[in-house]
Structures are given as C-alpha cells and as structure tokens.
Amino acid sequence: MAKKPTEPNRRDFMTIAAASFAAVGGAxxxxxxxxxxxxxxxxxxxxxxxxxxxxxxxxxxxxVSWRGKPVFIRHRTGKEIEEAKGVKMEDLPDPDARNxxxxxxxxxxxxxxxxxxxxxxxxxxxxxxxxxxxxxxxxIGDAKGEYGGWFCPCHGSHYDTAGRIRKGPAxxxxxxxxxxxxxxxxxxxx
Amino acid sequence: xxxxxxxxxKHAAMIAGAMLLGVTLGTSxxxxxxxxxxxxxxxxxxxxxxxxxxRGQLQRxxxxxxxxxxxxxxxxxxxxxNLGEPGGPEFSEAEVKALAAEVExxxxxxxxxxxxxxxxxxxxxxxxxxxxxxxxxxxxxxxNPPDLSLMAKARVGGPDYIYGLMVGYKEPPSSMKMSEDMxxxxxxxxxxxxxxxxxxxxxxxxxxxxxxxxxxxAKDVSAFLMWAAEPKLEERxxxxxxxxxxxxxxxxxxxxxxxxxxxxxKH
Amino acid sequence: MAxxxxxxxxNRLSKWFDDRxxxxxxxxxxxxxxxxxxxxNYLWTFGGILTFFLVVQLLTGIVLAMHFxxxxxMAFDSVEHIMRDVNWGWLMRYxxxxxxxxxxxxxxxxxxxxxxxxxxxxxxxxxxxxGVLIFVVMMATAFMGYSLVWGQMSFWAVTVITNxxxxxxxxxxxxxxxxxxxxxxGFSVGNPTLNRLYSLHYLLPFVICGLxxxxxWALHIPGSNNPTGIDIKTKSDSxxxxxxxxxxxxxxxxxxxxxxxxxxxxxPNYLGHPDNYVEANPLATPPHIVPEWYFLPxxxxxRAIPDKLFGVIAFAGSISLLLFLPWLDTSKVRSTRYRxxxxxxxxxxxxxxxxxxxxxxxxxxxxxxxxxRLATAYYFAHLLLVLPLLGWIExxxxxxxxxxxxxxxxxxxxxx
Numbered sequence: 001m002a003k004k005p006t007e008p009n010r011r012d013f014m015t016i017a018a019a020s021f022a023a024v025g026g027a028x029x030x031x032x033x034x035x036x037x038x039x040x041x042x043x044x045x046x047x048x049x050x051x052x053x054x055x056x057x058x059x060x061x062x063x064v065s066w067r068g069k070p071v072f073i074r075h076r077t078g079k080e081i082e083e084a085k086g087v088k089m090e091d092l093p094d095p096d097a098r099n100x101x102x103x104x105x106x107x108x109x110x111x112x113x114x115x116x117x118x119x120x121x122x123x124x125x126x127x128x129x130x131x132x133x134x135x136x137x138x139x140i141g142d143a144k145g146e147y148g149g150w151f152c153p154c155h156g157s158h159y160d161t162a163g164r165i166r167k168g169p170a171x172x173x174x175x176x177x178x179x180x181x182x183x184x185x186x187x188x189x190x
Numbered sequence: 191x192x193x194x195x196x197x198x199x200k201h202a203a204m205i206a207g208a209m210l211l212g213v214t215l216g217t218s219x220x221x222x223x224x225x226x227x228x229x230x231x232x233x234x235x236x237x238x239x240x241x242x243x244x245r246g247q248l249q250r251x252x253x254x255x256x257x258x259x260x261x262x263x264x265x266x267x268x269x270x271x272n273l274g275e276p277g278g279p280e281f282s283e284a285e286v287k288a289l290a291a292e293v294e295x296x297x298x299x300x301x302x303x304x305x306x307x308x309x310x311x312x313x314x315x316x317x318x319x320x321x322x323x324x325x326x327x328x329x330x331x332x333x334n335p336p337d338l339s340l341m342a343k344a345r346v347g348g349p350d351y352i353y354g355l356m357v358g359y360k361e362p363p364s365s366m367k368m369s370e371d372m373x374x375x376x377x378x379x380x381x382x383x384x385x386x387x388x389x390x391x392x393x394x395x396x397x398x399x400x401x402x403x404x405x406x407x408a409k410d411v412s413a414f415l416m417w418a419a420e421p422k423l424e425e426r427x428x429x430x431x432x433x434x435x436x437x438x439x440x441x442x443x444x445x446x447x448x449x450x451x452x453x454x455x456k457h
Numbered sequence: 458m459a460x461x462x463x464x465x466x467x468n469r470l471s472k473w474f475d476d477r478x479x480x481x482x483x484x485x486x487x488x489x490x491x492x493x494x495x496x497x498n499y500l501w502t503f504g505g506i507l508t509f510f511l512v513v514q515l516l517t518g519i520v521l522a523m524h525f526x527x528x529x530x531m532a533f534d535s536v537e538h539i540m541r542d543v544n545w546g547w548l549m550r551y552x553x554x555x556x557x558x559x560x561x562x563x564x565x566x567x568x569x570x571x572x573x574x575x576x577x578x579x580x581x582x583x584x585x586x587x588g589v590l591i592f593v594v595m596m597a598t599a600f601m602g603y604s605l606v607w608g609q610m611s612f613w614a615v616t617v618i619t620n621x622x623x624x625x626x627x628x629x630x631x632x633x634x635x636x637x638x639x640x641x642x643g644f645s646v647g648n649p650t651l652n653r654l655y656s657l658h659y660l661l662p663f664v665i666c667g668l669x670x671x672x673x674w675a676l677h678i679p680g681s682n683n684p685t686g687i688d689i690k691t692k693s694d695s696x697x698x699x700x701x702x703x704x705x706x707x708x709x710x711x712x713x714x715x716x717x718x719x720x721x722x723x724x725p726n727y728l729g730h731p732d733n734y735v736e737a738n739p740l741a742t743p744p745h746i747v748p749e750w751y752f753l754p755x756x757x758x759x760r761a762i763p764d765k766l767f768g769v770i771a772f773a774g775s776i777s778l779l780l781f782l783p784w785l786d787t788s789k790v791r792s793t794r795y796r797x798x799x800x801x802x803x804x805x806x807x808x809x810x811x812x813x814x815x816x817x818x819x820x821x822x823x824x825x826x827x828x829x830r831l832a833t834a835y836y837f838a839h840l841l842l843v844l845p846l847l848g849w850i851e852x853x854x855x856x857x858x859x860x861x862x863x864x865x866x867x868x869x870x871x872x873x
Binding site for chain 2: 495534537540541547548551696700701704705707708711712714715718719721722723725726731732734735744
C-alpha cells in the first residue's frame with residue numbers, strides 16, 4: 001500500500017463532520033417510514049361523529065360506531081338514575097369517574113359519569129376494561145348483570161346503571177368518551 | 191406522452207434542467223409530436239420549485255367546478271375535508287361544513303334496512319353526478335363525461351391542456367364536416383368534442399373582484415383541477431427544497447472528506 | 458482475491474461472536490481492508506449506488522404494500538388513497554416510482570462500464586452472468602410493479618406483453634393460448650392477474666437480494682477490475698476499500714441522490730405516462746402504448762421484426778445473448794482503452810442502443826421502421842460478428858506495466 005508512513009487517520013475532522021451530517025439525515029429520514037403507519041387523513045376525518053338523541057326513548061339504548069369502537073348511549077329511566085345515585089363510594093372497586101370530559105381523579109359519583117349534569121343520557125365506550133370484549137346489556141333480552149347495567153360474558157364483569165364496575169375482573173369503570181351537547185337532542189362525540 | 195421516448199440526450203438535458211432551473215409541474219408541458227394539436231404553456235403560480243397555489247384562485251376555481259362542471263363531471267377522489275386542508279383552497283372549517291351540507295349523501299342502511307339520504311359531512315367524498323357509466327352515457331348522447339380528479343395529470347400538458355380546452359371552442363373550419371351534437375375545439379384530439387363550450391364570460395359570479403372573463407374562469411378551474419390532482423404539491427415543493435439544501439451540504443462535506451482521505455496516497 | 462483474514466477481535470464479546478458467527482470478521486475482510494485497485498474512476502461507484510436503490514425500493518415498497526389493495530376495482534383508488542391520505546404516502550409512491558427509473562439508469566451505466574472495461578472477461582464470467590440475471594429479474598419486477606397501479610398503461614402493457622406468449626401458437630396450435638390463459642387466470646387480464654402480479658412483485662425483490670449477495674461474492678473472489686484491465690500485481694497497486702472507496706462511493710451516491718430528489722420533488726411524473734392516471738378500462742385501448750423508458754430499446758427490437766414469433770425471439774435474444782458475452786468477445790485485452798478499433802464499435806453500439814430507445818416510443822412505420830431494423834441488425838451484428846471477429850484482427854495498443862505505472866503516468870514500455 002502506498003501510504004505506509006501516514007496510516008489513514010479516521011478521526012479527521014472533515015470525515016467526522018461528513019459522517020455525522022449523513023447520520024443526522026439518515027435518522028431524520030426514518031420518520032416518514034414510521035409515521036406512515038399512523039392513522040391517515042381519512043381515518044382522522046371520521047374521528048368525530050354526531051348522534052341524534054331524539055328518537056331514543058326512555059329506557060332504550062343504542063350503539064353507534066365511533067373510531068371503529070362501539071359507543072353505548074342509554075336514555076336512563078328515573079329508577080336507573082336513583083339506583084346509580086344510591087351506591088356508596090366505598091362499594092366501588094374503581095373510585096375514579098373515568099370521564100374524558102372531566103379532570104382525572106374525579107370521584108365516580110353518578111353525576112360525574114354524565115355530561116353537563118344531564119343525568120338522562122349516559123354515553124360510554126362499550127368496551128370492557130378487562131380485555132376488550134363488548135359487554136351485553138344493550139338489547140332488551142340481554143343479560144344486564146347483577147347491577148342492572150351491563151354484563152361482560154367473556155370473564156363475568158358486572159357494570160351498574162352508571163357503567164361502573166361492581167364485580168368481576170375488570171379493573172376500571174367503562175370509559176366516558178369526550179363529547180358535547182350540540183343541542184338538547186344532539187351530541188358530538190370526539 | 192411522446193417525450194418519454196426521447197432517450198439519453200434529452201434526459202441529460204432534462205436532468206440538468208431539473209437540477210439547475212427546476213423544471214416542475216406534475217406533468218411536463220413538452221409537446222407531443224404529430225397528431226396532437228399544440229398546447230400553449232400558461233404561467234401558473236404553482237410552477238417552479240417554489241410554486242404554491244393561489245388560494246383565491248383555487249376558491250374561484252372550485253366555484254366554477256361546482257356551478258358548471260359538477261353537473262356532468264365527478265371529482266370522486268376528493269373529500270370535502272380536502273377543501274380545508276393546508277396547501278389547497280383552505281376554506282374555513284365552517285365553510286367546509288356548509289359546502290359539504292349542500293349535497294345529499296346516500297347512507298345506510300338504517301334500522302329499517304333502508305338506504306337514506308342525509309346532508310354531507312366533511313369526511314364524505316364528492317358525489318359524482320351519475321351513479322355509473324351507463325347512466326352517464328344515457329344522459330349525454332352516448333358520451334361519458336370523465337371524472338376530473340386526476341385530469342390535470344392524465345392529459346399531456348396538464349393544466350395547460352385544460353385551459354386550452356376551455357378557451358379553445360371555435361367555429362369549425364369550412365372544410366371540416368362536424369357530426370351532430372359535436373363542437374369544434376382547437377386542442378381536443380380530433381377537434382370534435384361532445385362537450386359543448388361550458389364556460390363563457392360571466393358564467394360564474396366572482397365575489398372577490400376578479401373579472402369574470404372566460405380566460406379567468408378557465409384559468410381558475412384549471413388551477414383548481416391541478417390542485418385536485420396533486421393536493422400535496424406545496425408540501426412536496428417545501429420538503430424538496432429542504433432536502434436539496436441538505437444534499438448539497440452533504441455532498442460538499444463528502445467531497446472535502448474524500449479529497450482529504452485520498453490526499454494521503456503517495457503519488 | 459484469496460487472502461488471509463487480518464481481523465483480530467477487539468474485545469471478549471467480539472471474540473465470543475467471532476468463534477460462533479464471524480460476521481464482524483467478514484465485514485472487516487470484505488468491506489474494511491478488502492484490497493481495491495487504486496485507479497478506479499467514478500464509473501465504479503455505481504455498484505454502491507445500485508445497492509442504495511435496492512434498499513430504497515425495498516423500504517418504500519414494503520410501506521406501499523401496507524396501504525395498497527390488489528383488487529381490480531380498488532387498486533387504482535388505493536393508490537390515490539396513498540397519494541392523498543396516507544401520511545407521507547405521496548413521498549413513498551413518488552420515491553418508489555422514480556426510484557425504479559434511477560435503479561435502471563444506474564444499472565445501465567454499470568453494465569456499460571462493465572462492457573467498456575471488459576469486466577466480463579475471465580475470471581469474472583460468473584460475476585457477469587449473475588449481473589445479467591439480476592438485470593432480467595429487475596425488468597420483470599419493474600414491469601409487474603408498473604402494472605399494479607391499474608391505470609390504462611398498466612393494464613394495456615400487461616395485455617400486450619402477456620400476449621407475446623400467444624406467438625407460441627405458431628409452433629404448436631393452442632400452446633400459446635393455453636399459456637396466456639394460465640398467466641391471466643382467465644380469458645383476459647383481470648383480477649386474478651392483478652393478484653398474481655402483486656404476489657410476484659413482492660417476491661422477486663428478495664430473489665434480487667439473493668442474486669446480489671452471489672454477485673458480490675463472485676466479485677470478491679477475483680476482486681474488482683479497473684480502468685486498465687490489468688490485474689493487481691504489487692502492494693502499491695491496491696488500497697483498502699475503507700476509507701478510500703467508502704468515502705468516494707458515498708460522495709457519488711449523494712450526487713446521484715440529488716438527481717433522484719430532483720425528479721421526486723420537482724418532476725415526479727416526468728418519466729411516467731399521463732394515461733396511467735386514467736383507471737384501467739378493458740374496453741378501450743389508449744392511442745399510443747409506450748413502455749417505461751428503460752424498456753424502450755427492447756420494445757423497438759420486438760417491433761422491428763415483422764413476424765410475431767421471430768419478434769419475440771429477437772426480443773428474448775437481445776437480452777439473453779448478453780449471458781454469452783464473455784465467450785463472444787475473443788479479445789484478450791480487457792479494457793477498451795487499449796483497443797483502438799473496438800473503441801469505435803463500442804461507441805457505435807452505445808449510440809445504437811440509444812437510437813433503439815428513441816424508436817421504441819415512435820410508431821413502427823415509415824423511416825422509423827427502417828431505421829429500427831437497421832439498428833436491430835447492428836445490435837445483433839455487434840454481439841455476434843464484431844465481438845468475435847475483432848478479437849482476432851485487432852492489434853491492441855501499448856499498455857502500462859501495472860496499475861501503479863498508469864496512476865503515476867509512466868509511459869508504457871515501448872510507447873512512441
């Protein structure tokens with residue numbers, strides 16, 4: 001080799017500068033390859049839905065699809081509201097309201113499970129907090145569990161009429177999604 | 191497009207052009223030889239490596255599309271939400287909602303199993319005027335008005351072609367025998383087009399003070415269709431500029447490093 | 458180049474690995490200290506550039522496959538979905554489409570370099586053959602990838618090219634038709650065709666990767682050729698791959714990527730065809746069917762021959778003859794630098810290919826057809842007559858004694 005006396009010095013400033021600049025560019029160009037897997041513009045555009053509540057009669061429930069997930073909307077009866085209000089806080093396995101519209105650590109009283117103190121309308125993400133099954137209780141003939149709310153058939157979790165976990169392996173109350181009343185009979189979820 | 195034929199010499203020229211001058215545009219304005227009529231290149235705000243769309247022009251162009259073209263031509267790749275996205279006409283959220291709500295969208299089935307119509311939402315796609323090709327042909331003397339979503343990239347000349355077509359309606363030369371229901375057009379291949387001249391002076395009312403001339407209508411709708419075909423053009427130009435600067439610096443650094451390293455070799 | 462490994466593990470972990478899977482040793486021997494001729498010019502940087510584009514195509518291709526729907530009614534719209542909705546989707550698709558063109562451009566330069574400097578001659582015949590095989594698989598992959606967009610050009614290119622097999626009907630009645638229907642999975646190009654093209658388009662790049670590994674392996678047995686075509690004789694003829702050629706390849710790659718970026722960001726559809734932005738319509742053929750630019754020379758050869766079967770044979774022959782190049786060329790001198798007559802024939806061959814490329818996009822009629830036939834004739838004459846005969850006739854010019862002599866500008870012994 002022609003360069004016996006001066007062995008190539010790889011610590012040369014120019015080489016380091018070029019190599020690091022190339023490395024920075026290489027690292028930056030990884031981002032598009034990762035970000036392409038995130039929800040795309042068409043998925044994001046469906047991230048909010050509006051639901052008309054007018055046709056839901058007292059005692060009825062409907063299920064709507066939001067971001068590919070079921071959302072339970074129940075028009076609660078006076079009896080159901082009273083039952084939910086009567087529960088003592090120490091009887092709740094999960095004392096947190098789990099309401100996206102309120103701050104964390106809000107106690108799981110019935111009034112904190114609804115929006116704008118409008119107790120008639122209970123809106124829940126219909127996914128069991130245990131392992132993601134869909135609880136029963138939406139249809140007329142469904143098993144509603146020991147507390148008259150919802151019952152998850154996968155591992156036997158019982159939810160009350162405010163969607164709070166009362167018995168079974170589920171660790172948390174059913175989530176209340178972000179939503180708002182656009183009018184008295186219309187809500188926008190998401 | 192004939193110019194893809196032109197081999198290395200022209201490619202080399204193209205390469206130099208693209209790098210130094212920045213030949214842009216989704217489709218090249220180079221002219222196809224032979225049977226296709228000449229298309230004159232217009233000046234567009236979106237051409238060149240720093241080109242951006244003119245918001246006002248896109249909004250006017252959308253109005254032209256909505257009030258004139260949409261009767262026969264779909265734009266099915268577009269969604270109403272696109273109208274509010276950056277790099278496009280950038281209508282406000284409220285305007286996008288209002289524009290979407292103007293159309294009836296088929297949805298369903300509802301609880302009774304029936305399909306129903308409801309007002310459109312920003313997430314809805316544009317609704318094509320005909321449910322299928324046969325319906326389109328039946329309503330248009332056998333001609334099928336093509337979808338315009340990609341028209342600005344699907345014709346040689348792109349937006350220049352669309353502009354040329356819009357302003358190219360003329361009396362046919364006396365030597366030419368026209369078929370029934372056909373119009374003479376300067377730039378349409380074969381010169382006989384089934385679409386009657388769609389635009390003329392004051393076809394569409396402009397509210398921003400732009401003169402409602404035929405040329406302005408044609409220019410605005412061509413620009414709008416270019417955006418419809420290439421909605422990420424601005425993002426592309428922006429990212430391209432940054433990437434080019436990066437590459438330029440990296441090349442210089444690598445060149446200097448290369449010289450430094452190779453200088454160790456004894457000659 | 459058979460040589461002892463000079464690798465010594467730097468620490469105990471490295472030693473532990475070296476005893477089990479000596480991958481660090483391989484990298485050190487093959488890409489670190491590997492002896493390279495010291496006189497390589499920039500034409501030798503295209504091997505690295507090609508590797509870069511193989512990686513680009515694989516990465517962007519895997520991304521596109523996550524969003525593409527291989528169905529005749531949804532393929533075209535799913536491509537538009539990628540362009541409009543998927544995060545960075547437009548970048549991925551434009552990179553993939555233009556990356557294919559850059560890949561071919563680099564491959565053509567790489568092949569032409571090999572031909573000019575006689576890199577196919579002994580002992581590098583297998584290296585060359587592997588290269589030709591990579592090129593053939595690349596062409597198949599590119600063709601299939603182009604078809605997936607399911608635009609008008611995609612659809613009609615598939616129709617026309619698969620119909621080439623129907624020429625076999627003139628040998629055994631019904632054979633061609635049977636094969637074509639087998640390829641289509643139906644009686645015309647349709648959904649089954651699209652699905653198999655997609656499956657194979659995903660498979661073949663991995664075949665290319667395998668062939669590339671063999672290609673590099675075969676390269677590292679004799680080592681790289683060089684502009685003089687003279688073997689490395691003494692230590693002063695060679696330098697280690699790293700850092701000399703890593704930095705040189707890196708610089709060349711960066712410049713070439715600039716060209717790539719110019720297309721991706723400023724003229725992404727320049728090399729494409731407007732008709733492919735029209736969804737495939739099995740009932741209407743576009744007025745001009747033109748393949749992508751990198752297929753044009755072969756397309757011209759195909760159309761220069763008036764007979765369907767012989768056209769296909771000429772088309773296949775124009776590429777497969779390259780496999781025999783090491784034996785068609787009878788000259789003992791590798792580098793064209795020292796071949797005073799062949800120099801001109803080589804230039805003529807390059808021009809011939811460019812002319813064929815030009816004609817590939819023209820209608821095969823009138824003068825275009827006549828020139829096309831002459832150019833096709835020369836293509837084959839060059840490979841089958843000029844190369845074998847010239848080797849016997851030509852008297853090579855004086856060559857330098859060694860690579861070092863050439864670099865230091867020493868006059869060849871006995872030069873005027």
